[in-house]
Amino acid sequence: MTHNNSPEIDNIYTIVATGNKGIKFLKFHNTSSAFAYYKHYRLNLLTGKKSKFSLDELRQHFSKLNFKQTFNTPIVLHLFYELGHLYLHNLGNIKDDDLLAIELQYCQVTPYVPPKVKGEITLKKLSAPTFDHYENIFNKAYEHLLAGNCYQLNLTLPYQFDLQAPNAENILISKLFKNYANCSAYAHASVIGPLEVMYLSNSPECLFQIKKHSKHFKLWSMPIKGTMPLDSFSQFSKTWEKLTNCKKNEAELFMITDLLRNDLSAIDLPRSRVVKLKAPLIVPGILHQYSLIAVDLGYHINLNDIIKSLFPGGSIMGPPKKKVGNILYELENYTRGLYCGSTIVLYKSILASSINIRSAEVNLKNQTLSYKAGGGITLQSSAQVEFKEMQLKVDSFIDLI
Numbered sequence: 001m002t003h004n005n006s007p008e009i010d011n012i013y014t015i016v017a018t019g020n021k022g023i024k025f026l027k028f029h030n031t032s033s034a035f036a037y038y039k040h041y042r043l044n045l046l047t048g049k050k051s052k053f054s055l056d057e058l059r060q061h062f063s064k065l066n067f068k069q070t071f072n073t074p075i076v077l078h079l080f081y082e083l084g085h086l087y088l089h090n091l092g093n094i095k096d097d098d099l100l101a102i103e104l105q106y107c108q109v110t111p112y113v114p115p116k117v118k119g120e121i122t123l124k125k126l127s128a129p130t131f132d133h134y135e136n137i138f139n140k141a142y143e144h145l146l147a148g149n150c151y152q153l154n155l156t157l158p159y160q161f162d163l164q165a166p167n168a169e170n171i172l173i174s175k176l177f178k179n180y181a182n183c184s185a186y187a188h189a190s191v192i193g194p195l196e197v198m199y200l201s202n203s204p205e206c207l208f209q210i211k212k213h214s215k216h217f218k219l220w221s222m223p224i225k226g227t228m229p230l231d232s233f234s235q236f237s238k239t240w241e242k243l244t245n246c247k248k249n250e251a252e253l254f255m256i257t258d259l260l261r262n263d264l265s266a267i268d269l270p271r272s273r274v275v276k277l278k279a280p281l282i283v284p285g286i287l288h289q290y291s292l293i294a295v296d297l298g299y300h301i302n303l304n305d306i307i308k309s310l311f312p313g314g315s316i317m318g319p320p321k322k323k324v325g326n327i328l329y330e331l332e333n334y335t336r337g338l339y340c341g342s343t344i345v346l347y348k349s350i351l352a353s354s355i356n357i358r359s360a361e362v363n364l365k366n367q368t369l370s371y372k373a374g375g376g377i378t379l380q381s382s383a384q385v386e387f388k389e390m391q392l393k394v395d396s397f398i399d400l401i
Contacts, residue, residue, distance in 0.1 A: 011193035012045065014076045014104060015112050015173060016345055017183050024180050027112035028074040028104070028347070036195065037101040039094050045102075045194040055086050058101065062304035067210060067217050067351065074109060074347035078102040078190065078199060081336035084312035085329075088322045093329045099337065102192065109347070114177040121171055121401060122164035123369065129157040131387050137331050138383040144327050145379050152255050153318035153327060155386070156374025158334050159394055163367045172200055172362065175401045182284050182400060186354035188343055191364075199338050201359035202397060204283045205290075207313050207342045208306060210351035216296050219267075219306070220275070221260050223315035224357075225253040225376060226289035227389050230282060239287050240280050248380035249289065253278065256376075257291040259314040259321070264295040267309045271295075283358070285396045303344075313355040316340040318376065337361055339372040358397045371397060 013029040034045035042053035065075070083100040085093040094100070134157060141155050165171050173189050184204035191198045206222040226249035230239050243249060257274060264272035272295040281288040317340075318324040338361050344353040361370045373393040375386050 010191065012104060012191065014074075014106070014190040015177065015188060016076075016350070017177075017185065017187040018350070019185060023111045024183075025112040025114070025177055026347075027110050028076060028106040028108070029110070030106060030108040031104055032073070032107050033103070033105045034192075034194075035103050036099060036192075037103070038099060039096050045192065048194065055091075059086075059304050059308075062307060063302045065303040065346070066299065067212065067301070068299045071346040071348060071351070074104075074106045074345065076104040076106070076190065077344040077346075078104075078338065078341065079307070079311060079344065080338060080341040081312055081316075083341070084317075085325060087308050087311055088325045090322065090325050090329070093325065095335075098335065102190075104190070112177070114174045115170070117167065117170050117174045119166040119171050121168070121175070123398065123401075124162040124164070126160040126162050126368070128159045129390075131383075133157075134387050134390070135383040138377065138381075138386065140331055141327070141377050142379075142381075145377065150324050150327060151319050152252060152376050152378050153324045154316045154340075154374055154376050155328070156316075156332060156336065156340065156372050157390070159371045159373070161369040161371065161398075163362065163369045165367075168362065168367060169198055169364060172198065172401055176200060176202060184283055184358065186343070186352070188345070188354070190343075196363065196365040198362040198364055199343075199359070200362060200401075201338070201343065201354065201356050202283075202400060203343075203354040203356050203358050204281055204288065205313070205315065205355040205357055207310055207353040207355045209353070212351075216298055217301075218294060219264065219297055220292055220294040221264060221310065221313075222290050222292050223253075223256045223260050223313065224281065224288045224290045225249065225256050225315055227375065227392065228287050229285060229392055230287040231285070233282070236280075236282070236287070243280075243287060243289055244278055248378060250278075251378055251380060252376045253289055253291060255319060255378075256315045257293065259319045260291075260293050260310075263309050263314060264293055267295065267305055268297055268301055270297065283396060284400055286392060311342060312340060313342065315376075316355055316357065336372060337370075358393065360397065
């Protein structure tokens with residue numbers, strides 16, 4: 001680990017939670033390369049130059065990342081939700097200007113301690129879905145369920161805020177990371193100066209995590225399905241009993257667990273196994289339930305093999321994924337972007353990917369914050385309950401900052 005105490009202005013950097021009680025957060029900085037990928041080209045973020053780059057080349061590029069190698073310097077990959085249409089063979093859903101991925105390779109790593117930053121943030125809601133708008137889309141989604149076109153689908157909508165802060169970038173990052181107890185396992189933040197954007201995530205959800213062994217590596221995924229408000233830990237037992245006894249939430253979790261079990265098995269035709277079927281997960285103001293599915297893979301498997309089978313995460317779509325991808329594209333009619341995409345971190349023993357729920361995109365030029373939220377719809381769902389749950393997820397993040 002490199003320690004650099006000289007003053008510098010970071011134009012591109014990433015901060016990640018480590019899960020380590022000693023060094024809780026790491027800052028990756030001093031980029032050796034940085035690219036943004038679109039449908040027909042890639043943009044060099046360090047030089048500003050565009051070059052032709054196909055989606056096939058992007059897949060080939062990902063296939064060069066394998067887990068035999070040691071990642072002594074960090075690689076951060078932000079995979080945006082719209083990239084999933086490539087792997088679901090729904091290419092017509094990708095627009096020419098959709099940002100599909102950002103790849104950042106860093107030279108330096110330093111421990112990060114959230115500084116005490118003066119100033120407060122004021123968020124003014126510019127736009128948000130009304131219940132009537134949500135109910136209209138919900139009813140159309142429900143018709144697809146009734147017709148048997150899908151078994152579940154994760155319906156989401158966007159919120160837009162005006163952001164007033166004297167030093168928004170530093171204040172937002174400081175607020176996200178200042179309270180370790182409120183930081184989720186896959187919390188991270190990236191500032192991309194050339195794009196004048198910051199990605200801020202307090203995601204608790206794991207797309208995959210990898211642990212190396214001598215002749216193989218173990219990969220596991222932890223989909224979340226089931227949400228209830230939790231005002232205080234003293235209410236945990238009562239709330240957990242209510243959550244686990246809810247047939248609607250149970251059905252969601254079981255369906256997505258089965259979807260993920262098949263996705264993991266499809267990587268290399270091994271047999272995945274469900275390690276945990278119902279387990280509690282606490283995030284600020286919310287109690288979730290999740291399952292844990294694991295599989296053993298040989299070292300011939302590369303990153304593209306994993307992305308091809310797992311991305312986008314089943315929990316933020318629904319079964320069957322290809323069909324649901326098309327349905328959501330028509331119903332939602334907006335770009336999810338970072339939200340419901342995944343951030344992959346490859347650095348030494350950290351070989352992990354989030355599913356970016358509880359995540360925001362901040363336009364540093366216009367001082368706006370974009371946040372999206374939603375939930376799984378099944379035949380047992382009601383528009384009123386789902387709308388309320390969506391707002392709960394908005395509040396969980398907004399209250400944090």
